[in-house]
Amino acid sequence: xxxxxxxxxxxxxxxxxxxxxxxxxxxxxxxxxxxxxxxxxxxxxxxxxxxxxxxxxxxxxxxxxxxxxxxxxxxxxxxxxxxxxxxxxxxxxxxxxxxxxxxxxxxxxxxxxxxxxxxxxxxxxxxxxxxxxxxxxxxxxxxxxxxxxxxxxxxxxxxxxxxxxxxxxxxxxxxxxxxxxxxxxxxxxxxxxxxxxxxxxxxxxxxxxxxxxxxxxxxxxxxxxxxxxxxxxxxxxxxxxxxxxxxxxxxxxxxx
Amino acid sequence: xxxxxxxxxxxxxxxxxxxxxxxxxxxxxxxxxxxxxxxxxxxxxxxxxxxxxxxxxxxxxxxxxxxxxxxxxxxxxxxxxxxxxxxxxxxxxxxxxxxxxxxxxxxxxxxxxxxxxxxxxxxxxxxxxxxxxxxxxxxxxxxxxxxxxxxxxxxxxxxxxxxxxxxxxxxxxxxxxxxxxxxxxxxxxxxxxxxxxxxxxxxxxxxxxxxxxxxxxxxxxxxxxxxxxxxxxxxxxxxxxxxxxxxxxxxxxxxxxxxxxxxxxxxxxxxxxxxxxxxxxxxxxxxxxxxxxxxxxxxxxxxxxxxxxxxxxxxxxxxxxxxxxxxxxxxxxxxxxxxxxxxxxxxxxxxxxxxxxxxxxxxxxxxxxxxxxxxxxxxxxxxxxxxxxxxxxxxxxxxxxxxxxxxxxxxxxxxxxxxx
Numbered sequence: 001x002x003x004x005x006x007x008x009x010x011x012x013x014x015x016x017x018x019x020x021x022x023x024x025x026x027x028x029x030x031x032x033x034x035x036x037x038x039x040x041x042x043x044x045x046x047x048x049x050x051x052x053x054x055x056x057x058x059x060x061x062x063x064x065x066x067x068x069x070x071x072x073x074x075x076x077x078x079x080x081x082x083x084x085x086x087x088x089x090x091x092x093x094x095x096x097x098x099x100x101x102x103x104x105x106x107x108x109x110x111x112x113x114x115x116x117x118x119x120x121x122x123x124x125x126x127x128x129x130x131x132x133x134x135x136x137x138x139x140x141x142x143x144x145x146x147x148x149x150x151x152x153x154x155x156x157x158x159x160x161x162x163x164x165x166x167x168x169x170x171x172x173x174x175x176x177x178x179x180x181x182x183x184x185x186x187x188x189x190x191x192x193x194x195x196x197x198x199x200x201x202x203x204x205x206x207x208x209x210x211x212x213x214x215x216x217x218x219x220x221x222x223x224x225x226x227x228x229x230x231x232x233x234x235x236x237x238x239x240x241x242x243x244x245x246x247x248x249x250x251x252x253x254x255x256x
Numbered sequence: 257x258x259x260x261x262x263x264x265x266x267x268x269x270x271x272x273x274x275x276x277x278x279x280x281x282x283x284x285x286x287x288x289x290x291x292x293x294x295x296x297x298x299x300x301x302x303x304x305x306x307x308x309x310x311x312x313x314x315x316x317x318x319x320x321x322x323x324x325x326x327x328x329x330x331x332x333x334x335x336x337x338x339x340x341x342x343x344x345x346x347x348x349x350x351x352x353x354x355x356x357x358x359x360x361x362x363x364x365x366x367x368x369x370x371x372x373x374x375x376x377x378x379x380x381x382x383x384x385x386x387x388x389x390x391x392x393x394x395x396x397x398x399x400x401x402x403x404x405x406x407x408x409x410x411x412x413x414x415x416x417x418x419x420x421x422x423x424x425x426x427x428x429x430x431x432x433x434x435x436x437x438x439x440x441x442x443x444x445x446x447x448x449x450x451x452x453x454x455x456x457x458x459x460x461x462x463x464x465x466x467x468x469x470x471x472x473x474x475x476x477x478x479x480x481x482x483x484x485x486x487x488x489x490x491x492x493x494x495x496x497x498x499x500x501x502x503x504x505x506x507x508x509x510x511x512x513x514x515x516x517x518x519x520x521x522x523x524x525x526x527x528x529x530x531x532x533x534x535x536x537x538x539x540x541x542x543x544x545x546x547x548x549x550x551x552x553x554x555x556x557x558x559x560x561x562x563x564x565x566x567x568x569x570x571x572x573x574x575x576x577x578x579x580x581x582x583x584x585x586x587x588x589x590x591x592x593x594x595x596x597x598x599x600x601x602x603x604x605x606x607x608x609x610x611x612x613x614x615x616x617x618x619x620x621x622x623x624x625x626x627x628x629x630x631x632x633x634x635x636x637x638x639x640x641x642x643x644x645x646x647x648x649x650x651x652x653x654x655x656x657x658x659x660x661x662x663x664x665x666x667x668x669x670x671x672x673x674x675x676x
Contacts, residue, residue, distance in 0.1 A: 048322075055612040062612055063640055069322075089640035090285060090675025108474045108535070117369030117395075124473035125539015127575035135612035135637075172539075228611060246323065251360070251406045256315055256329060 029184075031153035034163045037187040038180065039075055039148040044214050044239035046071045051235075055136050057228035064092065064134060068234075069247050074147040077103060081248040082144065092134060096253045099144040105171070107144050112253045119250050130174035137202055137222040137230040141173060151178070161185060175201070188215055200225055211237045280316035287311075287673040308336045311348070327353045349397045360404040365397040368415060370464050370480055371545050372533045375603060375619075376586045378547035378567035379480045379529030382415055382462070384487040386424040391629065391649060391662075396421065410467040417460040420452040422522070423487040429665055440505070443513045449520040452485050460484040462527070473535035480529035480547070489520035523551045541573035565590040579608045599658065600624040613637045627653025627660040641675045 046069075053064040065088045072078040080101040086092045096112040098119075107129055109122040122128035122140065129141040151167035156179070158164070167178040174196060181191040192204045202224040209218035216237055223229040246252055287309050311333045319325035331348040351364030368382040382400070385393040399419055405412040425431075452458040462482030469475045505514040529547040536542065546568045550556055554563040571584040584603040589596060600623070607617040614636045622628035629652065635645040648668040653660025 057611060057613075060613075062637060091637070091641045091643055091673070093675070106473055106537075117367055118371075121372075121474055121476060121533055121535055121541070123535045123539045123541040123573065124537070127539040127541065127573070127580070129539075131575075131580065132609055132612070135609065243322070249406070250411070251404070255324075255327065 029155070029158070029163065031155035031163075031165045034155065034165055034182050034187070035148060035151075035153050035167070035180070038182050038189055041187055042214055043073045044212075044216075045073075046239065046241055046243060047216070048238040048241065049216075049234045049236060051232055053134075053136055053230060053232045055228065055230045062135065063089065064136075069243070071243075071248065072101075074101065074103060074149075079103060080145060080147070083248055083253060084143070085253075086134070094256045095134070097133070097140070097143070098248060098250070098253045099140070100248070101144050101147060105147055105149050107141070109140060109144065110250065110253065112250075114256065119253060126172060126174050136232075137224045137228055138232075139174070142222070146178075158184075186215065209237075211239055214239060280314060285311045285313075285673060285675040287671060308338070310334045310336075323355075325355060327355070358406050360402075360406075362402040362404070363400075365399050366402060367395050367397050368400075368402070368413075369395075370413070370478070371529070372476060372478065372531045373543045373545045373569045373571050373584065374582060374605070376545075376567070376569045376584060376601075378545050378569060379464075379478070379527070379531055381480075381482050381484060381527055381529075381547070382417065382460075384421050384423045387426040387430075388424060390426040390430050391631075396424070409469065410465065412463060412465050414463040415461065417484075419454050420458055420460070420485055420522075421487070422451065425488060430662065439512055441513050442505075442516045443508055443510075445516045445518065447518045447520060449489075450522065451520075452522055458485060471534065472537055475532070475534045477532040478530065480527065480531070482527045482529075484525055484527065486523045486525060486551075488522075490523055524553065525549050525551050526553070526556075528556075539574065543569075543571040543573070545569045559591055561591055563591065579606050581606050601658075621659070623653075623658040625653070625657045627651070627657030629659045629662075642673070644670065644672045646670050 048070075049068050051066050051068055053066070055062045055064075064086060066084050066086045068085075069083045070081065072080040074080050082097075082099050084097040086095045094112075094114040097109065098112070099107060099109040101107055107124045109124070109128065111120045111122055113120070129144070130139050132138070133140050133143050149170070151169055154166045154168075156164040156166050161184045163180075163182040163184060165180045165182060167180060169175060169177070175194050176197065177195045179193040179195070180189045182189045188206075188208055190206050190208070192206075193200055194202045194204070202222055204220060204222045206217050207219040208215040210216075216234070216239070218234055220232045220234075221229060222232075311331055313329065313331045315327070315329040317324035317327050328351070330350040333346045333348050335344045335346070336342075337344075347365060349365050349367060351362050351366050353360055353362040369377075369380060370382065371377040371379040383395040383398050386396055387393050398417055398421060400415050400417040402416075403412075403414045405414075460483060462480065462484070464478055464480045466476060466478040469477075504517045504519070506517065507513070508515055527547055527549045529545065531543075531545040533541065533543040546566070548556075548566045549564065550559050551563045551565075554560045566589045568587045569584055571582060573580070573582045575581065582603075582605040584605075586601040586603065588599040588601075591597075601621055603619070603621045605617065605619045607615065609615045614634070617633045617635075619631040619633070620628065630650045631647060633645060633647040635643060637643045646668065648666075650666045651659045651662040653663070655661050655663065
């Protein structure tokens with residue numbers, strides 16, 4: 001093969017790769033569309049799971065175990081509801097957290113601490129939502145979850161089948177921006193970075209497990225740049241079970 | 257506690273039933289509370305000389321654990337005082353609850369928490385209190401029947417308390433001193449206590465209606481009525497007021513010498529309260545409570561002298577430079593013999609979690625009479641369920657003021673609690 005032919009082949013291959021790459025990048029795959037697909041990943045109508053949380057820092061750790069009930073899908077115009085009840089350790093056993101992520105993106109949360117004997121409403125702003133969730137690296141806002149309309153999106157890149165999408169909050173929150181790494185195959189985000197004051201504050205990695213027809217998180221690790229990390233393991237999933245509205249109530253929250 | 261046997265029997269039946277036994281859970285806690293009054297040389301425990309306290313709890317559900325038919329709970333407290341080598345056993349919360357459609361029926365020793373504000377909660381009137389540490393009282397569980405009705409956007413909480421139990425009053429070091437008028441010497445003193453007996457007339461009852469609305473980021477409002485009997489003797493204890501029981505002086509025959517007979521009377525009262533909270537769009541949380549109390553069936557609109565009181569609390573909660581901050585304004589009004597009396601207090605609480613293990617909190621109050629207190633606190637979680645905290649109280653102001661009268665009682669305490 002002459003040098004001229006070889007050069008021609010290289011140019012052709014490079015050109016093809018460039019065109020193909022651009023085609024994939026452009027198919028679709030605007031930031032908004034990527035995140036639209038991400039948030040439209042099928043969710044069960046209801047879910048119940050057991051979870052354990054290990055909060056680690058400087059070689060020492062604290063653990064919590066809990067049960068979580070979830071219901072609703074924002075992409076179907078529904079309020080997303082969660083109840084979390086702590087089962088152990090003894091000093092927080094019986095505590096509960098009830099949160100509603102409303103269709104308009106606002107959050108309504110209530111906290112039940114048995115020692116106080118009453119349900120306490122939390123504010124929807126950064127004042128309460130950006131507080132640590134029971135001492136973990138998650139905030140109350142992280143636990144309530146995000147919906148598509150919380151952010152504006154910008155595509156930052158595509159490589160190795162992963163879309164990199166920057167999400168900037170529309171309303172005031174402690175995070176300046178999030179960066180989602182969305183898998184082009186299933187549109188799940190297995191890694192998310194949280195930035196605060198121009199710097200990476202923490203990063204989250206998620207492992208999924210198939211439960212019936214759904215991909216549900218099995219392990220979430222939130223690692224803060226301050227040196228602490230929280231690993232949440234979830235299992236014993238029950239999905240699409242019928243439970244009435246009585247689960248997501250103050251009455252249920254207070255049941256010990 | 258007058259009827260523990262009924263509650264214990266009901267608890268035993270629930271726990272012994274096949275479904276109840278299967279879902280029974282035991283939990284325990286151990287705590288030690290050692291404190292020191294800085295301005296005296298005695299190192300004493302703050303909580304009634306009880307350096308060691310253990311609680312055992314049995315609770316469980318009958319039926320589906322998520323939507324049970326019934327639930328039960330019982331807590332036993334054992335306190336040991338090494339100074340006197342006395343061990344005391346008490347039944348704390350012990351109740352059985354039946355879930356009947358939209359209604360919860362609970363019978364037994366219970367603690368009720370009404371209202372929406374923190375620290376100062378004027379509508380929270382049902383339980384007697386343990387004032388051993390008057391600046392931070394602890395509720396005493398009370399035997400009662402309670403019905404909670406839950407509807408769409410509202411709840412109704414009705415209570416009936418058949419047996420009266422009094423507050424545990426603070427120790428003498430926390431009570432103001434009363435000096436007899438000049439020229440009078442008290443040579444003997446007797447106390448005549450007129451505690452309310454267990455009769456139909458003395459059944460205390462009340463209710464609270466709370467409604468929630470989807471206004472701003474959530475809004476709650478409550479309306480409370482309670483007909484009760486004071487848990488403390490008339491004027492016997494009120495932060496800012498010395499003991500002033502009804503005292504009769506009888507001459508002994510020697511000029512200037514009298515025998516004093518103090519009568520401890522417990523006034524009936526009717527309380528009407530309203531409270532509300534709102535989570536605003538800007539993240540500010542507002543809470544308020546107002547309670548109006550009339551004594552001995554005087555007129556609501558034109559109460560007799562000395563027969564009415566009111567307390568209003570307005571609070572805001574916000575995070576300022578990362579520190580969770582609660583500010584409260586408290587206005588107290590009493591109709592006294594001579595004129596209306598007003599007292600105003602502001603309270604500030606700031607708290608922050610350093611990390612998953614350690615948190616700090618500072619609490620301070622200032623009364624407009626020129627007195628106040630400061631209370632910094634630090635807590636540290638040593639391991640799962642084991643927490644240690646250190647807290648200090650410092651009182652400011654002259655001896656005739658609300659908080660200044662306690663200036664001799666500045667203290668610090670270390671509390672270690674293990675729950676498992």
